[in-house]
Amino acid sequence: MKLGAAGMASSAWGGCFSSPKPIPGKILGASVKVGHLLRSGSFPIPEEIGEKSVVIVGGGIAGLSAGWKLQKAGFTDFTLLELENEVGGNSQSGGNDYSAYPWGAHYLPIPNPESAYVRELLEDLHLIEGYDSNHLPIYDEYSLCHPPQDRLFIHGRWQDGIEPKSSLSAEDKLQFERFWKIVDRFKKAKGSDGKRAFAIPLVLSSRDQRFLALDKMSAAQFLSAEQLNSKYLIWYLNYCCKDDYGATIETVSAWAAIHYFASRIGVGANAGPQSVLTWPEGNGHLVEALRAKISPHIHTGSLVYSIDSQPDFSHVDFFDLATQRSFRIRAQNVIFAAPRFIAQQTIPKLPRIQGGKYSPWMIANITLKQLPAEIMDSFSWDNVIYESESLGYVVATHQRLDRLLRGTVLTYYCPLVDPDISKSRKMLLERTHEEWVDLILKDLQRPHPSIRQYIENIDLWRWGHGMIIPTPGYIWGETQQDRLRTFQKIHFAHSDMSGISIFEEAQYHGVQAAESILRNLKTTHHTQNAYEFPI
Amino acid sequence: MQFLLLASAFVVATCGLIYELIAGTLASYLLGDSVTQFSTIIGVYLFSMGIGAYLSRFFNRNLIRVFIQVEFLIGIIGGSLGAVLFLLFPWIEHFRVALYALVSIVGIFVGLEIPLLLRILQDRFEFKELVSKVLTFDYIGALVASLLFPLVLVPQIGLIRTGFLFGAFNVFVALLSLYIFKKELKWVVSLKVTGFFCLTALIAGFFLSEKITSYAEQSQYPSRIIYSKSTPYQRIVVTENHQDYRLFLNSNLQFSSKDEYRYHEALVHPAVSGVKSPCHALVLGGGDGMAVRELLKWESIEKITLVDLDPEMTQLFSSKNILRELNQNALLSPKLQIINADAFTWLKSNQSSFDIVVLDFPDPSNYSLSKLFTTSFFKILYERLTPGGAIAIQCTSPLVARKSFWCIDATLKSVGFMTTPYHAYVPSFGEWGFIIASHQPFQIVKPFCPNLRFVSEKSFASMLQFPDDMSSIPVKINTLNNHCLVQYFESEWSEYSH
Numbered sequence A: 001m002k003l004g005a006a007g008m009a010s011s012a013w014g015g016c017f018s019s020p021k022p023i024p025g026k027i028l029g030a031s032v033k034v035g036h037l038l039r040s041g042s043f044p045i046p047e048e049i050g051e052k053s054v055v056i057v058g059g060g061i062a063g064l065s066a067g068w069k070l071q072k073a074g075f076t077d078f079t080l081l082e083l084e085n086e087v088g089g090n091s092q093s094g095g096n097d098y099s100a101y102p103w104g105a106h107y108l109p110i111p112n113p114e115s116a117y118v119r120e121l122l123e124d125l126h127l128i129e130g131y132d133s134n135h136l137p138i139y140d141e142y143s144l145c146h147p148p149q150d151r152l153f154i155h156g157r158w159q160d161g162i163e164p165k166s167s168l169s170a171e172d173k174l175q176f177e178r179f180w181k182i183v184d185r186f187k188k189a190k191g192s193d194g195k196r197a198f199a200i201p202l203v204l205s206s207r208d209q210r211f212l213a214l215d216k217m218s219a220a221q222f223l224s225a226e227q228l229n230s231k232y233l234i235w236y237l238n239y240c241c242k243d244d245y246g247a248t249i250e251t252v253s254a255w256a257a258i259h260y261f262a263s264r265i266g267v268g269a270n271a272g273p274q275s276v277l278t279w280p281e282g283n284g285h286l287v288e289a290l291r292a293k294i295s296p297h298i299h300t301g302s303l304v305y306s307i308d309s310q311p312d313f314s315h316v317d318f319f320d321l322a323t324q325r326s327f328r329i330r331a332q333n334v335i336f337a338a339p340r341f342i343a344q345q346t347i348p349k350l351p352r353i354q355g356g357k358y359s360p361w362m363i364a365n366i367t368l369k370q371l372p373a374e375i376m377d378s379f380s381w382d383n384v385i386y387e388s389e390s391l392g393y394v395v396a397t398h399q400r401l402d403r404l405l406r407g408t409v410l411t412y413y414c415p416l417v418d419p420d421i422s423k424s425r426k427m428l429l430e431r432t433h434e435e436w437v438d439l440i441l442k443d444l445q446r447p448h449p450s451i452r453q454y455i456e457n458i459d460l461w462r463w464g465h466g467m468i469i470p471t472p473g474y475i476w477g478e479t480q481q482d483r484l485r486t487f488q489k490i491h492f493a494h495s496d497m498s499g500i501s502i503f504e505e506a507q508y509h510g511v512q513a514a515e516s517i518l519r520n521l522k523t524t525h526h527t528q529n530a531y532e533f534p535i
Numbered sequence B: 001m002q003f004l005l006l007a008s009a010f011v012v013a014t015c016g017l018i019y020e021l022i023a024g025t026l027a028s029y030l031l032g033d034s035v036t037q038f039s040t041i042i043g044v045y046l047f048s049m050g051i052g053a054y055l056s057r058f059f060n061r062n063l064i065r066v067f068i069q070v071e072f073l074i075g076i077i078g079g080s081l082g083a084v085l086f087l088l089f090p091w092i093e094h095f096r097v098a099l100y101a102l103v104s105i106v107g108i109f110v111g112l113e114i115p116l117l118l119r120i121l122q123d124r125f126e127f128k129e130l131v132s133k134v135l136t137f138d139y140i141g142a143l144v145a146s147l148l149f150p151l152v153l154v155p156q157i158g159l160i161r162t163g164f165l166f167g168a169f170n171v172f173v174a175l176l177s178l179y180i181f182k183k184e185l186k187w188v189v190s191l192k193v194t195g196f197f198c199l200t201a202l203i204a205g206f207f208l209s210e211k212i213t214s215y216a217e218q219s220q221y222p223s224r225i226i227y228s229k230s231t232p233y234q235r236i237v238v239t240e241n242h243q244d245y246r247l248f249l250n251s252n253l254q255f256s257s258k259d260e261y262r263y264h265e266a267l268v269h270p271a272v273s274g275v276k277s278p279c280h281a282l283v284l285g286g287g288d289g290m291a292v293r294e295l296l297k298w299e300s301i302e303k304i305t306l307v308d309l310d311p312e313m314t315q316l317f318s319s320k321n322i323l324r325e326l327n328q329n330a331l332l333s334p335k336l337q338i339i340n341a342d343a344f345t346w347l348k349s350n351q352s353s354f355d356i357v358v359l360d361f362p363d364p365s366n367y368s369l370s371k372l373f374t375t376s377f378f379k380i381l382y383e384r385l386t387p388g389g390a391i392a393i394q395c396t397s398p399l400v401a402r403k404s405f406w407c408i409d410a411t412l413k414s415v416g417f418m419t420t421p422y423h424a425y426v427p428s429f430g431e432w433g434f435i436i437a438s439h440q441p442f443q444i445v446k447p448f449c450p451n452l453r454f455v456s457e458k459s460f461a462s463m464l465q466f467p468d469d470m471s472s473i474p475v476k477i478n479t480l481n482n483h484c485l486v487q488y489f490e491s492e493w494s495e496y497s498h
């Protein structure tokens, strides 16, 4: 095991020099084997197990939200099939003796007024406790991120907030000011159709060509047209695009990059525009709440490998990983809530459309044994390192209320942003645990020279297709309508449909699909024939 | 004689490196982050040596005399460097400035040494041989220093003593040169006197260094430390000065035995006098047992629960004689149950209700304390209080930290409490603030305990008056997600202490 020079020096001077033992840990991740299985297409002949009004394919936020909406409407004749052993998809979480921690999505920003479904869900979960006299939601204080929220390690020291503040020249500062002015203009901008330029969910955004034109260029092109080139500003914007889309400003469309800044206007009675909702397990908290509401309908370990679509029903074939048997459900409606590229693989009759690009991600959960109080007390929730390949780490125990004497877990985020995505993906899969640990240590030892001696374990998660990337032309291009269109009785619901991978988009499409089915069912009243699920 | 001169080069080099190592080690020890400290110290030191070497060209006469004087100065400044830094650390705010300034000064003088020595010796050796010999001894000296320092000096002699010892070596080299060159020098006597003076000072430093180290910790406290312990949560220090016992947590005064009765009587008794027949009392914080002592004066209170984070605190105040005398064995009372837990999580998970609650937490100077003054915490307290009950809260100084005080008041009100703010004068603290929180408007319903030294119905009435300089002002409400109290508190107290 190689050790960064800094780490070596510090332990030598610390006087407790001992040859470092390798750091233990596992590599986890969405089952690569299952993906291969899907492509190979060799499955046992399915056994027919009856009929369902609605089959939901995929138990990420979109699929779970569809289930939540159906269940809330008193509708019970549905089944959710998820291939992994746990639901949650990109919002999954894990845990150990010290804390629960996220494996992907870790926060939800304060929702906009137009994000009505998100607010409805938060009310259901008592995360919105009520409304004040100005109709502003009152959020659950335990879930609002406690200060200090974020900090940046830059030029050898920590500063508050992620936007670089120290050693900026007058010109750098001016450029930041200009950038924020542009954002502010877009925040308030409305199109000729009277809609906000950038809304969440993004289908509510204005279709005014003035704004949509921004989707035809990259964020980098937009910035150079605006003559914004301060190295600090560019670093900051790259950081933000990597954080939300797993890609750099060269790869992401200008519309998407501006959406990140200009769309969010949500505030609460007790929450400002920068506030976020977070939990030790990240959005795994919301996953669990949704799961609990519809758990009898959920079947995990179920790989949907083929959907034979007919004008008024579909045959959904799935492989049960536990029993190694295949089953077929005759579904009156399907909500397809798995990624779009899976739809192309599993629904042979679905007209081909140009697919999107997905960014690979590596997430590490770093378990630390008891830390010196100075380090512990200085953590912010989100800790970012300037000019690092990674996005830094969030501290799982940040929201805890008791004085912490035990260890903690840092969740470390690293999107692989090489423009050649297949190269990145290959790197993601080829690097060994030891190589990843080496890179993580080198990065973290910059702000924390002595961190190695506190690390107990590092588990890694590889997301081969982590997030859809809103490349120029993806969000508002030709395929946009095709992505949203219902195919026969198959409704699509996944954050891929928007082209922006965030909780709000996933949830919106899930709920929309459920509502449109509920509307149809009301008009053509079907008798619900209940049946026992055989597995 | 040649040998003696070369030996001087060796000693001088050893001393030079030792000072650099002392500064580096001490800076890492005091400031942490050893990599940064060592690299910056080494960098500054070497650079200053360069300056010294450059400056050497400006000395053209009396080179031997200059060399001797430089050695004296290095001996004194370098030798006492460790001790001076150690003593300065608790006192000055910009410690790094002093650190690098001192390191630069020593570096500049050390940088002068070798060029001066070379020039002094240039007529006595062939140039080729001179450079080779002096530099060889110089580098050997460096090696010896870097091996001796971690292996022998620091573990055997200690950091500060090592400084004085090597300072003495520098002076010794000066005196040796004085002896060798006495014929070529003027004013030998005055140099000799200076030399012996320096030597005595350094030897004295060497023998007193233990005292210096303990003074450095002691100097943070005005009086004698009789107990000190670092627990995982805090540093507990008890001092004594003419029968005045003081408790410090993380260097913040918690009480002085001379006047703590004022504080604790004012904290506890008004609230209890407003509750008809309190039965079950809860004390949060207050591991010193003083608030419990006051509660025990009320017969009707049958059961007291004390929740303090730090087991060492409650242990200390229930075992050490002097401290048990102070709290009159309160922590040993059969009515008392002691729980060592975090007050927030304990209260959240415990469903019992209480007639009296006393919040005796340290001031809200950081997030983990400020959370105990938030809407979320007060909401839970509201539920745990019996209908006629009262909560007494220590709320820092309304005079020094006016916004902080009224912020706590506003936060209590925002969750539905009625509040009764009052204040009392506690000499060792100054003007101090308290708030009683209750479901209904608060009223004194029964006489105060007899035998109290400070509070009475009459004096309490006057405590309710807030003069203009500490009366209510508009403030924000403290919540888990804004902790505005920490900001108020920090800015108000830092303004006050400047």
Ligand SMILES: Cc1cc2nc3c(=O)[nH]c(=O)nc-3n(C[C@H](O)[C@H](O)[C@H](O)COP(=O)(O)OP(=O)(O)OC[C@H]3O[C@@H](n4cnc5c(N)ncnc54)[C@H](O)[C@@H]3O)c2cc1C
Pocket (backbone or CB within 6 Å): A057, A058, A059, A060, A061, A062, A063, A081, A082, A083, A084, A087, A088, A089, A090, A091, A103, A104, A105, A106, A107, A108, A283, A302, A303, A304, A305, A337, A338, A339, A342, A346, A361, A363, A463, A466, A467, A493, A494, A495, A496, A501, A502, A503, A504, A506
């Ligand atoms: C590292 C990372 C960090 C993120 N951080 C945030 C964040 O902080 N905040 C935020 O709002 N968003 C974040 N996101 C975005 C995140 O993708 C969305 O919030 C949301 O979880 C997307 O949900 P989804 O339902 O659209 O998709 P997915 O999570 O992709 O769900 C699809 C589900 O379908 C299942 N599935 C796939 N194929 C099949 C099949 N053939 N048969 C059955 N089931 C199948 C999958 O296993 C998966 O469970 C992050 C994403 C990543 C990768």
